[in-house]
Amino acid sequence: MSNTAPILEVRDLVTAFDTDAGRMTAVDGIRFDVPRGKTFGIVGESGCGKSVTAFSITRLLPQPHGKILGGSIHFEGRDLASLPIEEMQRVRGNDISMIFQEPMTALNPVQTVGRQLAEAILLHTECSTADVLARSIDMMQKVRIPAPVQRLNEYPHQLSGGMRQRVMIAMALINKPKLLIADEPTTALDVTVQAQILELIADLQQEMGMSVILITHDLGVIAQVCDEVAVMYAGRIIERAGVFELFAQPRHAYTQGLLESIPRIDSMPKTQLKAIPGNVPGIADFKPGCRFGERSGRAHSAEHLNTRPPFVEISANHWVENCPICVA
Amino acid sequence: MSLLTVQNLQQHFPVRGGLLRRSVASCKAVDGVSFSLGEGETLGLVGESGCGKTTLGKAIVRLLNPTAGSIHFEGQDITHASMRTLRPMRRHIQMIFQDPAESLNPRHTVRDILEEPFIVQKIGTPPERKKWVAELLDKVGLSAASSDRFPFEFSGGQRQRIGIARAIALKPKLIICDEPVSALDVSVQSQVLNLLLDLQRDMGLSYLFIAHGLNVVKHMSDRVAVMYLGKIVELAPATELYQNPRHAYTKALLDAIPIADPTQRRERQLLRGDVPSPINPPPGCAFGHRMKHPKWEQSVGMDLTLKEIAPGHFVQPCPCCT
Structure with a gap:
């Protein structure tokens, strides 16, 4: 395997939970590559499926309710999604490790x-x-x-x-390990300690040459330490690009709204912030089509809300869930 | 005249130990804090966890009995006021908490929650209260139909709106906002911040805005106070503080903020170590002690009362950090 190949390739991953209210699809067909030796960020709000993605890769989904229903997770020539549990135990903590929020x-x-x-x-x-x-x-x-x-x-x-x-x-x-998955590693910490821990992870990554998946809800953390970023919303990746490209030219209305809504250190105090209306949808309310449609403030037809937009490479290494209304 | 004046406020808690549970030490959570807050003004309060910002908020609302110092509200000393004399004051000082899920009674409907302040203060008749509840819901952007529902039926952002509606029910003059958006999703935070700004403009409210997110505090505040280990180390107008920080701790805090712009990555002067315990704090400048600053010893025994170094810009005058 050449050294430029991604260390992890996730294709059409679907993860669901069986509940009393029926089957809930928490991760709904996502694809991404983690480049070797780089930091790949996954950013999203609560319930968007970012932690479930991590637990799917490490096969630590709560049993017996959590199931990988489809897709593949290729790591060093093996598909982790279908690996027998004994073999997975040899991978976990050895080739792939995970750190948690609390x-x-x-x-x-x-x-x-x-x-x-x-x-x-x-x-x-x-x-x-x-x-x-x-x-x-x-x-x-x-x-x-x-x-x-x-x-x-x-x-x-x-x-x-x-x-x-x-x-x-x-x-x-x-x-x-060759791959470290860090799930909100600094959320419970003060900003000063957060900065120490992020620097530590970056230094050790350099030293040991590992790849990192960093899961967070904080766009500031993403901007400071990641090379590539996937933005998740309601169980899907709606945009994915290099970090400079994503912050300079966000294409999806959700990414744009998220970036505009954070108070900036150089903004005028006590002025109105741009806000995304409405609330993050619960898993039971996920639509088959564009899931951000109802909060986007842009008119979506029934067709847009009911047909899933394709996930396309809109420019070199810049992928977006191509809803014609949200990506204008 | 300022609405709220806090002078040299101290809030210590006994640390009990031994067989007889005697007080063996004291935890100096708030250790000599002074500031004032004007009408319609927002004072931001930032600092790391354990620096005493929440304790300060609770002491001002008099959920605690301050150890020493004074709190004046509209010229009246409420530092040691009895519950009976406090009751009429409580109309004017309200609080919004960090986690709305924990600060709303899960067995009460939204109407019960919003009516309670009126009932406690014996204001209005049942039909009047019903009308006021509808008005409050409208003001915070919730539908009138919400009033018969329970807190668990709402999302985090909506629950915080209920918490805000309860706080503004009696038309207070001062609201202590203790981390009001920390528990909310990013896309919902800005909605709630906008609501707080609108309400302040419409009702002339004053806020003491406590948070650890420095960018949020800067956005909401006229002036910002930086707290470290129970003391204010720097206090200045918001823009001034962020452009021209003078105390080493303020600089370190600002430096640690992750800026949401990958083109502004920087080499940081990282702060080492953790916040020391407020039990037996070091003498002199606590931050200089943490940084093991060579001039720290000079600060021991010095008068570290805040000094005004530029109009409205106060800083602790220690040789090690300023």
């Missing part, structure tokens, strides 16, 4: 940091106790935790929020 719920509260790191190592490699310790200390230093030896013997509750997130990053990276 480190306090993702770390085990009754085990020391050192024991949790050791578990991550021993699951994938046979290793002597001395090696485990050495690798753990080395990793703790890499994520810039002061006094690593002492910290290995501490429990998660003894650490601050930023330190916990560093421990989670250490656990995720200890087996040198």
Whole structure:
């Protein structure tokens, strides 16, 4: 495999949940490539399916309700969507790792940091106790935790929020994964700590040459650290492009509205902001056609709301869900 | 005369320990804060989590009993006012909370929620209240049919509108907005911010706007106060503060904002370490201590009262950070 091929290729992925109210399609046929060694951002509001996308790739969907119904997830020559669960366990935490929003719920509260790191190592490699310790200390230093030896013997509750997130990053990276999926890694943190963590992820990415999928709702974070971006809305990717292109020339009405609605640091205080009317639709209210139509402030015919617009490459590496009304 | 004047306000909490649960230390959540707020004005309050901004808001609404200092509202001292004397004042000082899902009673309909302020204050007859509830819903952009529904039937943004309707029900003069949009989706945040701006213009409201999103605070405020470990370290007109920050902590905060423009990526002067605990805070300038600034020791024992360095621009005069 050549080194320019994408590390991950997702094609027509459909993920659904079986609920009492019937089958709910959370991710509705999305396609994207994660370029090797780069940071790919997925941005969207709550309920748009960005986390479900991550859980589909790592096959961590809640069982038995969550199912991948169609499409493929190609990673290093294998289709993760159809991989048997035992093989997937060898990939997860080894080739692909994930970090989560709230480190306090993702770390085990009754085990020391050192024991949790050791578990991550021993699951994938046979290793002597001395090696485990050495690798753990080395990793703790890499994520810039002061006094690593002492910290290995501490429990998660003894650490601050930023330190916990560093421990989670250490656990995720200890087996040198090729792909790191970071699901809102800084949302629970203060801006100053957020900046530290984002810089840490970027530095380690450089050092280890891995690819990163960064999931966030914050367009500022996307603008600062990503190379390519997918904008998700109501279970679909509605626009995807390089980060400079997307911010300079957003094509879809939703992307444009989102970019205009954030208060800017250089805007005039106390002036009206451009707002997107209405609310983010719930999963039960997803339309078959253009899902942003009703909030776009542009008249959509019944046909536009009922026929799915094609996802097309509108210019080089700039993809958009081509609703003729929203992409004018 | 300003609407609200806070002078050297302190809010300490005892930290209990040992067998007899005696007070072994005190957590100085708010430790000597002074500012004033004029009619129709918005004062933004920013800082990292644990800096005491929410505690300050709660102390002003008198959900807490301040340890020392004073709070004057319309010239009247309410620092230690009894519940009975506070009741008529409460009409004029209201609060909007961060998470509308937790601050609205799930068993009450929207009408119950919006009528309650009138009932508590013994204002109006049932038909009048019904009319007022309809007017309130209209004002915050919800349909009149919403009044028979329960909070869970609404989205986050709509719930925050209910919270806002409740806060403006008694035509208050001051509203403490504690992170009013942090829990909302990006596309809905701007709707709610616009609503708050409209209401301020129409009703002449004053806001104390507490948030950690610096771009949101800048957009909403006339003046902004930056809090660190229970103290205000800098206070200035919004545009001035963002263009000409003087305290090292303000600079660090501004530097950490991720700007939503990929052409403005920059090398940051990253802030190291975490916010220290307000239990046994360091002496002198707390931020200089965190940064291990060589001149920090000079700030110990200094008078760190805010100094006016330009018209309306106040900053803590420590040798290490300014």
